[in-house]
Amino acid sequence: MVNNSQENSYFPFVIVDSSSQRIIGFVGLYNIDRSILKSEVGFFIDKEYTGRGIATGALQVLSEYCFSEFKFEKLFLRIHQSNIASKTVAERCGFELEGEIRREYKTSSGEIVDQLYYGKLNQ
Structure with missing residues (x-):
């Protein structure tokens, strides 16, 4: 994955409900x-699957895999300030708040908002 072409800048992984085989999310x-x-x-x-620890589990598995198999130095997330659930997931997975990026993201309504920057180092 890491050695692929410079053009490959997005690697999504689907999350599947094992009982229904339904795609319920992604991590990437x-x-x-x-x-x-x-x-x-x-x-x-x-939405139907939130609050069950699925995002936390997926982010933890992806982080561990990237650090152990591909020797990534750092992973980071940018999260809207009002997204408490995503902040909780990041913190549970060992990501630390490193700062705030001002006027970083344009919402679907056209508003330009700040984002929080969470990082996790390979230690």
Whole structure:
């Protein structure tokens, strides 16, 4: 994965409900910086499945895999300030708040908002 073409900057992994075989979310890597092996991470879980620890489990597995198998130096997340659930997932997975990025993201309504930057180092 890490050695693929520079053009490959997004690697999504689907999350499947084992009982129904339904796709219920994803976790993925994007904006990979191969010069220092760091990547942004994103995740999404269907509303019907939130609050069950699925996002936490998926992010933890992906983080451990990236650090152990691909020797990433750092993973990071950018989270909207009001997204308490995502902040909780990040913190449970060992990501630490490193700062706030001002006027970083344009919402679907066109509002430009700040985001929180969470990082996790390979230690």
